[in-house]
Amino acid sequence: MEQPDKRHIIFYTVLELIREKGFHGTPMSMIAGRANVAAGTIYHYFESKDVLLVELYQFIKNQVVEIISETETSSEKYDEQFYNLWANLYNFYINNPNVLGFFEQFVNSPYYKDELADANVCALRGTLLGFFRKGIESKMLMPLRPEILSALFHGSVITMAKMHRLRKVVLEGEEIKDVIDACWRSVTHAGTSYPEQSNLKIKLNKMEHENGKV
Amino acid sequence: MEQPDKRHIIFYTVLELIREKGFHGTPMSMIAGRANVAAGTIYHYFESKDVLLVELYQFIKNQVVEIISETETSSEKYDEQFYNLWANLYNFYINNPNVLGFFEQFVNSPYYKDELADANVCALRGTLLGFFRKGIESKMLMPLRPEILSALFHGSVITMAKMHRLRKVVLEGEEIKDVIDACWRSVTHAGTSYPEQSNLKIKLNKMEHENGKV
DNA sequence: CCATGCCGATTGAATGTTCATTCGGTTATT
DNA sequence: AATAACCGAATGAACATTCAATCGGCATGG
Structure with missing residues (x-):
């Protein structure tokens, strides 16, 4: 309402x-x-075109924050949370293909400067960093700075989603699991085991749509 | 001249x-x-602003192609080439911080459509794909589609470079090696060894500059 | 059940500004 | 002197934004 x-x-x-x-x-x-x-x-x-764009950015960003914190506060085991987080974010970007392009342009525009200090960004970064810090402390992840692990993680999601959007690489069947495995390998010690497939809970995360029109 | x-x-x-x-x-x-x-x-x-932007894009893209093919045709061992490629690309983006922002905006603009079929893009993709195909055939890399490995690789370079530009994560000392290790782990079988530090040949890749002015 | 008035939502033509591009003229190079 | 490089005011198109006018739902009172 x-x-x-x-x-x-x-x-x-x-x-x-x-x-x-x-x-x-x-x-x-x-x-x-x-x-x-x-x-x-x-x-x-x-109020203006600028305001429209900034508010649109916040609108979308909040949905991403939502996905992260929902997945992150579930009670699954760490490795399962990791896999779910990857897959949920991936699905969000896949199912909302306009979002990535908008983000990239927004981030490279003057609007973004004001946003950098924004509370929600910090919340986003904070949540994700906390997740990786936890993994490092529990010796599950490599002892690198959480910022680095977080970047590698999010980077791989974004990259695969972009490839999908450009139709260059569309992950099929087992491949999505293979890619998350790769991401997991990159942030863990060699030899750390992978989670059970069966425990993964992946959501679709499609924003509601329909123009109201045809 | x-x-x-x-x-x-x-x-x-x-x-x-x-x-x-x-x-x-x-x-x-x-x-x-x-x-x-x-x-x-x-x-x-x-001729016009559009042409200016398209030509600028090609100008930069050619430099990236240059870096890739130079590194790729060197005679080092595969793992060393891999490390050098990562580091050379990373350095290029770090030392030319305006490039990434321009790329991202260009790719999301209507100009890019015409570029997609461009010969150089194919050259770029082809070279990189060839490099990963070689790694897969020699059983050095995971048996995933080369497109996927290539995306993971390039994605991690880009992501770390972007983090650097935004001053969110600036890799210091050993960290750059740690990150390439992570990337290497992600595309290889568990247990594959890392290359000798001492053999790596990393270039600076800074575009010549100076405005002609102060 | 209708008449009246109220108010937010909606319209789209009009306004003023910003910007890409042009072109007649000037300066440097050969 | 001829050609190429360069200048910057002038032009016209595209655009963000404004605003006076209309619409439509809904409450009140007769």
């Missing part, structure tokens, strides 16, 4: 257009057209 | 501005100003 649906329609439209046309190349008029809304209406919901 | 220096000055200026201001947010007038050149002069060298 809080925010009418139109806000979200605009969000999804922007996401879509930015993937198609890039960060420039999507004027407000085009957003309005695609969202079946008058130009003025957008300004009823968002 | 072929292309006067001014072309390169413009290239580096654009690279710099795009990191600062983002892909939009850098008008031609600003490029001209920063490069100490009149607006019209840019059009003496480049």
Whole structure:
């Protein structure tokens, strides 16, 4: 109830257009057209284009934080949490293919500077770092700085998701497990065992959609 | 002699501005100003802004191709080539911090569509794939699709370089070796040994610079 | 059950600004 | 002197944003 649906329609439209046309190349008029809304209406919901983009960024980022903390607070064994986290994030990016492109452009824009100090970013980083710190302390993971392990982990998710989006590498069947194995090997001591397949709980994480229109 | 220096000055200026201001947010007038050149002069060298950006992209991409094929055709042992490749690419991105941001924005722009079929991209992909195929055939690497190994490899370079640029993780001393070890573990069978430190030949890969100006 | 007034949502033409590009003229190079 | 490099004010198109006008639902009172 809080925010009418139109806000979200605009969000999804922007996401879509930015993937198609890039960060420039999507004027407000085009957003309005695609969202079946008058130009003025957008300004009823968002102060300016800048604000729209920043709020869209936060909207998505919160969903990522959600996924991480949900998976991270489950009570599974550490290695299972690790696998689930990888797979859940991967699925999120796969199922929301517009998100990665938007993120990359946002991060490289002037908007992002203000965001760096943002509380939620810290929450995100904090949660993930905590997860890896725990792994290091329990001698499960390599004794490297948690920032490094965290980067390797998230980097491999992002990379595989990007490959998927560009249709360069689409993981099939067992391959997704193979890749997570590789990621697990990279952050653990040689010889550490892999978790039982059967315990993994992987979610789809698709954002609700449909333009309201056809 | 072929292309006067001014072309390169413009290239580096654009690279710099795009990191600062983002892909939009850098008008031609600003490029001209920063490069100490009149607006019209840019059009003496480049047909349009679009062409300028595409040519800049190709200019940088060729340097990356250069690094890869140079390292790859050296006669070291496979594992040493692997380490050198990682380190050389990492150093290139570290020493040219404007490049990654530009790449990410370019790839997510409409310009990129035309580039996908480009011969050099195929050369790049081909070379790297060949390198991993070789590793798989010699049983050195895991029997996964070379595309996957290649993605994991390049992904970890890019991720660490990005972390460096954002000052989130700056690898110090032994850490760079630790990270390459991790990457090596991820693509090899458990128990495969690491190369001798002493044989590694790592280059700096800094693009020549200086604005011509202060 | 209708009439009236209220208010947020919505519209899209109009406005002013920013920007890529042009071009007539100037300077440097041969 | 001829050609190439360079300049920067002028041009016109594209764009973000504004705003006066309309819509539509809903509450009140007759």
